Amino acid sequence: MDEMTTSSSALDDDGTREAADGTGDSADGTRGPADGNREPADQPAAAPAGRDRTIRGAALLATLIALPVTLLVAVLAFTKLAPDTPVAAPTPSAGGVQVQSTTPVQMAAPALAARPATVCRALLSQLPASIRDLAQRPVTAGPEQNAAYGDPALTVACGGTEPTFPSTDEVWTVNRVCWHLAEQADAAVLSTVDRETLITVRVPRSYEQPLQWVPAISSTIVATVPSGGAIPSGCQR
Numbered sequence: 001m002d003e004m005t006t007s008s009s010a011l012d013d014d015g016t017r018e019a020a021d022g023t024g025d026s027a028d029g030t031r032g033p034a035d036g037n038r039e040p041a042d043q044p045a046a047a048p049a050g051r052d053r054t055i056r057g058a059a060l061l062a063t064l065i066a067l068p069v070t071l072l073v074a075v076l077a078f079t080k081l082a083p084d085t086p087v088a089a090p091t092p093s094a095g096g097v098q099v100q101s102t103t104p105v106q107m108a109a110p111a112l113a114a115r116p117a118t119v120c121r122a123l124l125s126q127l128p129a130s131i132r133d134l135a136q137r138p139v140t141a142g143p144e145q146n147a148a149y150g151d152p153a154l155t156v157a158c159g160g161t162e163p164t165f166p167s168t169d170e171v172w173t174v175n176r177v178c179w180h181l182a183e184q185a186d187a188a189v190l191s192t193v194d195r196e197t198l199i200t201v202r203v204p205r206s207y208e209q210p211l212q213w214v215p216a217i218s219s220t221i222v223a224t225v226p227s228g229g230a231i232p233s234g235c236q237r
Contacts, residue, residue, distance in 0.1 A: 100135050101151040109142025112159045119197045120145040120158035122224040127156065128216050152204040154213060160198050162229070163191045171234040172211055175218035178235030181210065190214055194235050195221060196228030 112120060121144045129136050134150030147156040165180055171193055172179050178194040179201075188210035190201040199221055203210035 100137070102137060104138040104140045105148035105153040105155065107139045107141055107146040107148065107155060107157065109145060110160060112145065116159045116197045117145070119225055123158050123199070123220060126220045126224050128220070131213060131216055150207075152206060154204060154207065155202045156217060157200045157202075158197060160200065162193075162198055167232070171232050173235060174211055175215050175222065177214075177218035177221050178231065179211070179214065179218075180232075192221065192225075194227055194229065194231045195225045197225055199225065 124144055124147060127136075127147050131149045131154065134154055137148045137150070137153060139146045139148050139155075145158045148154065149156075163180065163182070165182070169180060172181060177192060179190045180193050182189045182191070187202045187204050190203065190210060192199045199217070201214055201217060203213050207213060
């Protein structure tokens with residue numbers, strides 16, 4: 001009987017069994033330290049407050065440095081891409097005709113008899129607003145018998161004295177109107193030779209091939225100025 005009361009472990013006064021290695025089972029069956037005090041579970045260590053402030057300060061400083069650098073790079077890129085000199089704006093145009101000088105062109109306006117004056121008014125009222133790329137301009141006198149286009153000015157004059165020229169001179173038919181061409185120092189002068197009222201067109205030397213400037217004028221003449229006069233044989237083809 002005495003051997004049965006001897007064991008490697010003994011019951012404490014409170015009825016719990018203490019193990020020989022100094023640790024004991026708690027009342028709930030879990031093992032705990034020998035002194036009976038259970039340590040709480042380890043908690044993750046919090047970062048020092050001073051270190052957080054240092055990290056945030058460094059991030060803010062980096063942002064403040066990067067922003068002006070980014071702006072400087074953008075400005076330099078824009079400056080490099082921008083042209084050194086501004087590109088000239090295109091010349092305004094109206095209906096494909098370049099805008100030109102609107103200064104009145106100096107022209108004479110001799111007095112006309114009643115019939116030529118009527119014919120000339122009909123012609124001038126029907127002339128086009130432009131001839132090729134030359135816009136019509138005002139004239140200093142006789143807008144009912146004179147017209148001007150472009151700069152330098154190509155002019156159209158209605159009425160006046162019929163020109164005289166040798167019968168051997170060539171004449172040119174353009175859109176059913178017969179023209180005599182006379183070369184002058186500063187212009188080519190085209191005169192009608194098959195109409196009852198004279199029409200004279202002066203084409204400045206800077207405009208090449210003067211006959212190519214009269215098709216629109218010829219069409220208006222056919223519609224407004226009757227045929228007449230001593231028509232040269234060269235026009236009767």
